[in-house]
Amino acid sequence: xxxxxxxxxxxxxxxxxxxxxxxxxxxxxxxxxxxxxxxxxxxxxxxxxxxxxxxxxxxxxxxxxxxxxxxxxxxxxxxxxxxxxxxxxxxxxxxxxxxxxxxxxxxxxxxxxxxxxxxxxxxxxxxxxxxxxxxxxxxxxxxxxxxxxxxxxxxxxxxxxxxxxxxxxxxxx
Amino acid sequence: xxxxxxxxxxxxxxxxxxxxxxxxxxxxxxxxxxxxxxxxxxxxxxxxxxxxxxxxxxxxxxxxxxxxxxxxxxxxxxxxxxxxxxxxxxxxxxxxxxxxxxxxxxxxxxxxxxxxxxxxxxxxxxxxxxxxxxxxxxxxxxxx
Numbered sequence: 001x002x003x004x005x006x007x008x009x010x011x012x013x014x015x016x017x018x019x020x021x022x023x024x025x026x027x028x029x030x031x032x033x034x035x036x037x038x039x040x041x042x043x044x045x046x047x048x049x050x051x052x053x054x055x056x057x058x059x060x061x062x063x064x065x066x067x068x069x070x071x072x073x074x075x076x077x078x079x080x081x082x083x084x085x086x087x088x089x090x091x092x093x094x095x096x097x098x099x100x101x102x103x104x105x106x107x108x109x110x111x112x113x114x115x116x117x118x119x120x121x122x123x124x125x126x127x128x129x130x131x132x133x134x135x136x137x138x139x140x141x142x143x144x145x146x147x148x149x150x151x152x153x154x155x156x157x158x159x160x161x162x163x164x165x166x167x168x169x170x171x172x173x
Numbered sequence: 174x175x176x177x178x179x180x181x182x183x184x185x186x187x188x189x190x191x192x193x194x195x196x197x198x199x200x201x202x203x204x205x206x207x208x209x210x211x212x213x214x215x216x217x218x219x220x221x222x223x224x225x226x227x228x229x230x231x232x233x234x235x236x237x238x239x240x241x242x243x244x245x246x247x248x249x250x251x252x253x254x255x256x257x258x259x260x261x262x263x264x265x266x267x268x269x270x271x272x273x274x275x276x277x278x279x280x281x282x283x284x285x286x287x288x289x290x291x292x293x294x295x296x297x298x299x300x301x302x303x304x305x306x307x308x309x310x311x312x313x314x315x316x317x
Binding site: 048051052054055058059064065068071072075079 | 219220222254255256257258261287289
């Protein structure tokens, strides 16, 4: 009797243990659906923020070729996350969405840095242009002044060196 | 220094299975996969976040309206997204199947862009003077 009871308990335990993997994804999935939703939503929001940051960087004159490639990389991961979500592979979906978020956050930082650098370069270019223009104007004025003086002196000297020439004097004697 | 373009615009065009403007599928069996490529170009003078809606309609389905600037009322069967820089072109493979036999199915490709002010994708875009829409379609007969 005791042996039968032990056999039943062992059989039940083995059955539960063997069937656990079949039901485990269901329980895990039920718990992680909101997490996947949140991860995908976060990834989407971060991607849009990254895009806005890249637009701002481009507007300030930065080269955004690398950032565009990164945006497409983040978008690819987000799409992969959506695909995994539809297939029910929630852990991979979360991993892809988190990777996408990470790339997007990196893009936001890079875009900000690029934007600041572009603004600084723009300011520097502006200063160089203004200072250069002023220098050119001053140089033209100085050269003009000295040129005018030299020309004046040359003309004066020429005038002073002039001699009276006798021409057409009639011999009346 | 580059001069500002006089007009801003998008381009969208379907291509055949080889990625060329030839051998477009015109007749397929019901459920058979239709393979085409979609080319998208951005000439808006800045980076754009683009979305292509692939819609399938029958004769009665309203196509996008160029004057009213409205998209087709058919439901979107597929969406393809990408980021494109100014003057950049990208091609995407699109695979879909139509299960019900019929003639003159129109497979429509609508180009939407992300509008930061509106906070979402929008169909009409501003070319610098007027609003426009970009879409294209191919006609397919589906046999039983």
